[in-house]
Amino acid sequence: FMQKVVVKEVSKRSKRRRHCWIRMSIGLCLVSYVVFLFWFVQRQLRKKEYKKKDKKQATDVFERTIVFVGGLQRSGTTTAATLLENIDESWSKQQVRQELGMIVNRIAKLRGMNPSYVKDTLSSGGLEGKFVQNVYPYHYLLKEWGSGGNTAIDKFSLSSELVQPDTGNRLWQQWHSFWNESATVLIEKTPENILMSQFLQSAFQNITIPNKVAFVFVLRHPLAWSLVIDKWLRNKWNRDFTKSLRPLQARVQMWLDVTTTMLDRDAPTLSSIAIFHAEVADLYPKKLLHLILTRIRIPTSFKQVPSTNPFSGYILANLAYLACWLNGKNWNSKRHQCDTSKKNISLQLRQQRRAQFDQLRITFENFTIVMGYSFSSTLPSRLCDREAECRVPHSFSWSLTDVGVRTERIASHYRPFFILPV
Incomplete structure (x- = not known):
């Protein structure tokens, strides 16, 4: 009898335990469900908020100015974007706002590129709008020109x-996250903008009020640019495609063709455009900024130019590249001296370089002078003795005319597009 009682009591306890576990399980399930439901509702609400925010940001393009900065690679496009961004907090250029590896992989996947190439490009020139969009085809001007000449x-x-009705909105959706959200003047820097301005203006003209899209282009002396670009023509990414640009004359011709196309074909059709010389920005940054803002009609008040001028040293760099080239060497910008790998440069080679300079002057002077640049015959004589090696200047007290910048000679039909502080 007692054994039956014990068995019955044990059975009741086991049953109570089972009921207890069942109730606990049901309770945990209910709690988990409530937590999941709360998370799901919050997630949906956040999605709606993000959609509203994106929609608001997409419509904010009507209230903001997009300034497209362009120019040939190594002319100073990145420096120009920095100069404009330093005006005040209302200006913002596109920047990588997340881990570099993440944005590199994102761009490589979006554009079908080698991640190493993307990383090298971002490291040398910063973020460019052409990388983070798939609305228009990606092309690299140096490579395209090297492969097909001026057909590029x-x-x-x-x-x-x-240009479709939604082209501007699509570009905005892909670009806006790379700008400071509170900025009202947004800078999009892509060197090839110098040839794409008509497309960009057409893309945004249906979604912006007049004068809300502006273009700022920077030029650098054609000979200096041709010497500076040499390293980029020979790097591992471009050397197989840019062999036709190895002759110096071919590079100066490329500079002339691109600049002429921009001035003759595009500039007259743009509602707001400002073109300036990098060398002028080196000497007159404050005047230049005031005139740029007046030209593109952006009301910004700043009492003084930013403490540092990003273009400082451009003229000295131009002279250094020229002096080393006249010596038969290349300028090493990292060591701030001519390349020492070529130690014994003959007088004959230096004379050949001087003759090549004279030939460039004869060939291109009449075409570049109307854009404000001269192959001044006094340049080599200022840098070089008759037989000794040319000197790399570390300071100078010359005028713009002495370094090949002749803004007073700009053609009358081009002058309305240029910023001329002096």
Whole structure:
């Protein structure tokens, strides 16, 4: 009898335990469900908020100015974007706002590029708008020109058929996260903008009020640019495609063709454009900024120019590249001296370089002078003795005319597009 009682009591306890575990399980399930429901509702609400925010940001393009900065690679496009951004907090250029590896992989996947190439490009020139969009085709001007000569211009003269009613909105959706959200003047720097301005203006003209899109282009002396660009023509990414640009004359011709196309074909059609010389920005940054803002009609008040001028040293760099080239060497910008790998440079080679300079002057002077640049015959004589090696200057007290900048000679039909502080 007692054994039956014990068994019955044990059975009741086991049953109570089972009921207890069942109740606990049900309770945990209910709690988990409530937590999941709360998380799901919050997630949906956040999605709606993000959509509203994106929609608001997409419509904010009507209230903001997009300044497209362009120019040939190594002319000073990154420096120009920095100069403009330093005006005040209302200006913002596109920047990598997340871990570099993440944005590199994102761009590589979006554009189908080698991640190493993307990383090298971001390290040398910063973020460019052409990388983080898939609305228009990606092209690299140096590589395209090296492969097809001036037919490359056609690749950047994007057809109006590519401009759809939503083209501007699509570009904005892909670009806006790379700008400071509180900024009202947004800087998009892509060197090839110098040839794509008509497409960009057409893309945004249906979603912006007049004068809300502006273009700022920077030029650098054609000979200095041709010497500076040499290293980029020979790097591992471009050397197989840019062999046709190895002769110096071919590079100066490229500079002339691109600049002429921009001035003759595009500039007259743009509602707001400012073109300036990098060398002028080196000497007159404050005057230049005031005139740029007046030209593109952006009301910004700043009492003094930013403490540092990003263009400082451009003229000295131009002279250093020229002096080393006249010596038969290359300028090493990291060591701040001529390349010492070529130690014994003959007088004959230096004379050949002087003759090549004279030939460039004869060939291009009449074409570049109307854009404000001269192959001044006094430049070599200021840098070089008759037989000794040319000297790399560490300071100078010359005028703009002495370094090949002749803004007073700019053609009358080009002058309305240029910023001329002096």
